[in-house]
Amino acid sequence: MTNGNGVWERVEEIVCATRNVEALRHHGVELVAARVWRERGYAVPDELLVDERVATLRALAIPLLLKRIRDSYDGTLILMKGPEAAARYPGRAMRPFLDLDFLVDDPAAAHRALLASGFVEVGEPARYEGAHHMRPLAWPDLPVAIELHREANRPNWLAPPDLDELLELTRPSATGVPGLSAPVPAAHAVLLAAHSWAHEPLRRLLDLIDVTVVLESADDRRLARELAFRWGMGRVWRTTIGVADGLLLRSASVPALRIWARHLTAVRERTVFETHLTRWAGPVWGLPYNCIRAVGGATRIFTDAARPRGDERWTDAMRRTRLAIADAPLPQSEHDLIKETRNGR
Amino acid sequence: MRLRLRTEDLEWREIDNDIVILDGRDATYLTLNGSGAVLWRLLATDATRQELVDALLGTYEVDHLTAAADTDAFLATLSEQGFLAP
Numbered sequence: 001m002t003n004g005n006g007v008w009e010r011v012e013e014i015v016c017a018t019r020n021v022e023a024l025r026h027h028g029v030e031l032v033a034a035r036v037w038r039e040r041g042y043a044v045p046d047e048l049l050v051d052e053r054v055a056t057l058r059a060l061a062i063p064l065l066l067k068r069i070r071d072s073y074d075g076t077l078i079l080m081k082g083p084e085a086a087a088r089y090p091g092r093a094m095r096p097f098l099d100l101d102f103l104v105d106d107p108a109a110a111h112r113a114l115l116a117s118g119f120v121e122v123g124e125p126a127r128y129e130g131a132h133h134m135r136p137l138a139w140p141d142l143p144v145a146i147e148l149h150r151e152a153n154r155p156n157w158l159a160p161p162d163l164d165e166l167l168e169l170t171r172p173s174a175t176g177v178p179g180l181s182a183p184v185p186a187a188h189a190v191l192l193a194a195h196s197w198a199h200e201p202l203r204r205l206l207d208l209i210d211v212t213v214v215l216e217s218a219d220d221r222r223l224a225r226e227l228a229f230r231w232g233m234g235r236v237w238r239t240t241i242g243v244a245d246g247l248l249l250r251s252a253s254v255p256a257l258r259i260w261a262r263h264l265t266a267v268r269e270r271t272v273f274e275t276h277l278t279r280w281a282g283p284v285w286g287l288p289y290n291c292i293r294a295v296g297g298a299t300r301i302f303t304d305a306a307r308p309r310g311d312e313r314w315t316d317a318m319r320r321t322r323l324a325i326a327d328a329p330l331p332q333s334e335h336d337l338i339k340e341t342r343n344g345r
Numbered sequence: 346m347r348l349r350l351r352t353e354d355l356e357w358r359e360i361d362n363d364i365v366i367l368d369g370r371d372a373t374y375l376t377l378n379g380s381g382a383v384l385w386r387l388l389a390t391d392a393t394r395q396e397l398v399d400a401l402l403g404t405y406e407v408d409h410l411t412a413a414a415d416t417d418a419f420l421a422t423l424s425e426q427g428f429l430a431p
Contacts, residue, residue: 049361056365057374060356064369093358141372 007212008090010248012036014205018267021047026269028206031055031094052093054143059083059093061142065100066177068139069146072117073110078103078166078181079173080191081210087174088213095206099136099145103166103183107134107148119146132160132198154194154233155201161231166191169227186223188214193240194233201239202261208244348420349391351430357385368426380405384419388429394420 015024015033024030034048062083070077082097089095104110111134115121119137122145128135132153136145151160170181183191189211196207215221221241228237242254243261263270308317354369364377364385377385383404384397392400394416401412423429 053360053365056358056360057367060358060365060367060374061372063356064354064367139372 006250007209007248010250011205011209014247014265014267016040020268021045023268024048025051027204027264027267028096029209029267031096032089035091035094051096055093055096058097058143059086061139061144062100062175063177065139065142065144065146066173066175066180068117068119069100069102069114070177070179072119073104073113075110076105076167076170076181077110077179078170078183079175080183080188081195083175084173084182084188085192085210085214088210095210099147101133101147101149103149103152103163105167107150110148111135111137114146114148152191152194153198155197155236158194158236159232161190161194161227161233184223185214185216185220186227189220189224189241190228190231190233190237193228193237196240197236201236202243202256202264205247205264205267208240208247208264211240212244212248347391347393348388348397349430350385350388350423350428355428357389359386368428370427380415381419384416388423 011029011032015029015036018024021030021033024033030048030051034044034052037044037048066079066083079100079102081101082095082099083092086092086095086097102110114137119139121135122138123136125135132151133147133149136147138145151163152166154160166183166187169184169187171184173180173182175182182188192207192210192214196203196211202208215224224241225234225237228234239254239256243257243264245251246253246257247264257265308314355366356369357364357366359365359382362378362382364382366375366377366385367373368375380401383400387397387400397416397420398409398412401407401415402409405412407415420429
């Protein structure tokens with residue numbers, strides 16, 4: 001696995017530094033690991049072979065689905081993330097994904113058109129009221145969901161970029177499906193970064209690899225920075241690309257990588273402490289300097305964490321907070337499991 | 346007569362030594378291994394019946410009669426399921 005700028009050599013090094021399949025899955029690099037390990041003559045565990053098979057089944061459906069989606073709707077369809085990012089990987093089956101994400105000029109009309117063509121709605125309707133995308137669709141029996149976005153996904157403390165501008169910043173999709181567009185590399189990279197932060201700032205290696213590999217040139221990088229700052233995501237972008245470069249291109253390490261994104265270097269889950277730190281650090285690192293919400297948002301995250309949730313009593317909230325402090329060094333998933341066990345008693 | 350797979354609504358990929366196929370007409374997944382995978386690979390470009398039989402003879406220790414019978418059975422199944430180009 002090679003490329004011009006050394007990203008994949010570095011990715012190989014990172015995935016070979018661990019044999020923890022769960023950690024690799026957590027970071028979305030399990031398929032990369034399977035391929036690298038096989039190329040290096042290492043045994044590939046059965047669970048990764050299963051992951052590869054599942055990914056292959058999903059990948060097989062993509063050309064058929066894209067063509068059907070394109071044939072079903074006449075308006076603008078911009079494919080982002082998933083297979084569009086995968087086209088920049090050494091092998092398209094090396095990037096896992098569960099769904100197809102589209103920016104569309106008229107999400108409601110596109111949704112109706114796809115339903116009329118035989119696609120069906122999936123997922124609980126209530127979950128998608130007011131969400132950044134319509135209720136997901138699927139072709140019966142094919143294991144890939146389709147999400148038509150009302151707006152670009154981003155952390156809820158940032159405003160979305162202008163949809164009309166995004167619809168202009170396009171080029172033909174790398175999937176090769178005629179009539180299907182994709183964001184230009186710079187816009188795509190910023191959208192990927194914003195989407196990643198919407199889940200959890202500097203969440204996983206896959207997100208950083210995506211952002212790095214979709215950028216094709218120094219001009220792309222300049223434009224990405226310009227777009228990000230214009231869309232109010234300048235600091236999200238600067239932190240993301242700084243960490244990605246530090247990790248994957250061995251440029252100077254940035255503070256975020258040393259302070260609250262060490263799980264990336266170590267290819268492990270965040271600990272409970274790091275998760276809480278990230279909830280605070282995300283807005284502080286990501287919001288524009290002049291935005292007072294940073295202080296309010298960050299403070300609110302800590303006070304909200306300790307406050308009773310729903311019908312929870314104050315005594316239970318305090319107990320939960322005490323347990324979170326006690327479990328601070330544990331991986332987040334282990335803490336969640338312990339919580340479930342405790343609650344189940 | 347040269348035989349080949351249909352191109353419309355048919356996707357397939359190799360994983361390890363198996364062939365995983367998606368028939369887009371009814372969203373059915375199939376897997377081929379062994380001799381089926383050998384024949385499918387040849388049909389993906391295009392091949393005559395004789396070339397398919399020869400491929401089995403070259404890959405497996407079987408006599409001509411068995412290879413020919415296996416090839417015919419495989420082609421009949423593909424044809425029945427609509428995988429061959431008209």
